[in-house]
Each structure stands twice: as structure tokens, then as C-alpha cells.
Amino acid sequence: MTYFLIAVLLVLMGLVAFSLIKGIVAFLKTTRIDLETGEAETATDMQLAQNKAMFARIKYQAMAIVVVAIILAVAR
Numbered sequence: 001m002t003y004f005l006i007a008v009l010l011v012l013m014g015l016v017a018f019s020l021i022k023g024i025v026a027f028l029k030t031t032r033i034d035l036e037t038g039e040a041e042t043a044t045d046m047q048l049a050q051n052k053a054m055f056a057r058i059k060y061q062a063m064a065i066v067v068v069a070i071i072l073a074v075a076r
Contacts, residue, residue: 005071012064016057023053 030046 002071002074005067005074009064009067009071012060012067015060016064019053019057019060023050023057026050026053 026046026049030050033046
């Protein structure tokens, strides 16, 4: 059981890192578009992608915390 939970935790950690990188890339694209055009209104699609990626990161982090709590409960 513990090995399965550790595997799930590793997958969730990978998803957290992936969504974090995806959000940072969207943020950098938004910043670049804003700097090139001088208007903040053109980057709304990138801002939505950034928000979506960061929300996914928070969701995966919460799931990872639950898995760690279960591992600690099982280990007792």
C-alpha cells in the first residue's frame, strides 16, 4: 500500500512541476506580448492559460498533501 501511495505521490509531484512550468511559460509569453505591443489587452488568452495552469498546480499540490497525510497515517 505504501509503495503505491509513494508512486501516486511521485506522479502528483511531476504534475505539479509540469503545471508550474506551463504557468511560468504562459506568464513569460504574456509579459513579452505586453512589452512588444504596449497594450495589456492583447494578452488575455495567455493570462487565462496562466490562471488555468496555476489553478491546476494548486489542485495537484492539495492532492499530494492528502497522499502524504495518508502515508503518514498508514505508517503509524
